[in-house]
Amino acid sequence: MDYPLLNAFWTMCLIFLWVMWFFLLFRIIxxxxxxxxxxxxxxxxxxxxxxxxxxxxxxIYVLARGRSMTEREVARAEQQQKQLRSYIRETAGTADESARHADALAKLADLKAHGDITEEEFQKAKAKVLT
Structure with missing residues (x-):
C-alpha cells in the first residue's frame, strides 16, 4: 500500500480533467x-x-463557433427569463384580479344587506364589476 500523496493528487487531477472533458463534449453536442x-x-x-x-x-468547434455558442446560450437564458416573468405576471395578475372582484362583490352585497342600495343598483354595480 505504497501510494504517495503526490500520486493521489495527480490521480484526482486526471479524474477532474476527464469529467470536465466529458462535460465539454456533451455541452458541444x-x-x-x-x-x-x-x-x-x-x-x-x-x-x-x-x-x-x-x-x-x-x-476546432470551440475555435470556430465558441463565441456564437455563448451568444446562443445567453439568448436562450434571456428567453426563458422572459417566459418565466410572463407566466408569473399572468398567474399573479389573474389571482389579484379575482381577489379584487370578490372584494368588490362582497362590499356590494354588504351594502345591499344593510339597505344602502336597492336591488337594481346592486345588479348594475355587479354587472360593472364582472365585466
Missing part, C-alpha cells in the same frame, strides 16, 4: 443539436467530427 443557424448536413458534419476525432473536433 447539445449546442450542435440546438443551433438553429446550422442546416442538417452541417450538424451531421460537426457531430461526426466531434465523435470520430473528439479532441481535434472539440478544439
Amino acid at each position: 447539445g449546442d450542435i443539436f440546438r443551433s438553429s443557424d446550422l442546416n442538417n448536413w452541417a450538424k451531421t458534419g460537426w457531430l461526426v467530427l466531434v465523435l470520430v476525432l473528439p479532441f481535434l473536433g472539440v478544439f
Whole structure:
C-alpha cells in the first residue's frame, strides 16, 4: 500500500480533467443539436467530427463557433427569463384580479344587506364589476 500523496493528487487531477472533458463534449453536442443557424448536413458534419476525432473536433468547434455558442446560450437564458416573468405576471395578475372582484362583490352585497342600495343598483354595480 505504497501510494504517495503526490500520486493521489495527480490521480484526482486526471479524474477532474476527464469529467470536465466529458462535460465539454456533451455541452458541444447539445449546442450542435440546438443551433438553429446550422442546416442538417452541417450538424451531421460537426457531430461526426466531434465523435470520430473528439479532441481535434472539440478544439476546432470551440475555435470556430465558441463565441456564437455563448451568444446562443445567453439568448436562450434571456428567453426563458422572459417566459418565466410572463407566466408569473399572468398567474399573479389573474389571482389579484379575482381577489379584487370578490372584494368588490362582497362590499356590494354588504351594502345591499344593510339597505344602502336597492336591488337594481346592486345588479348594475355587479354587472360593472364582472365585466
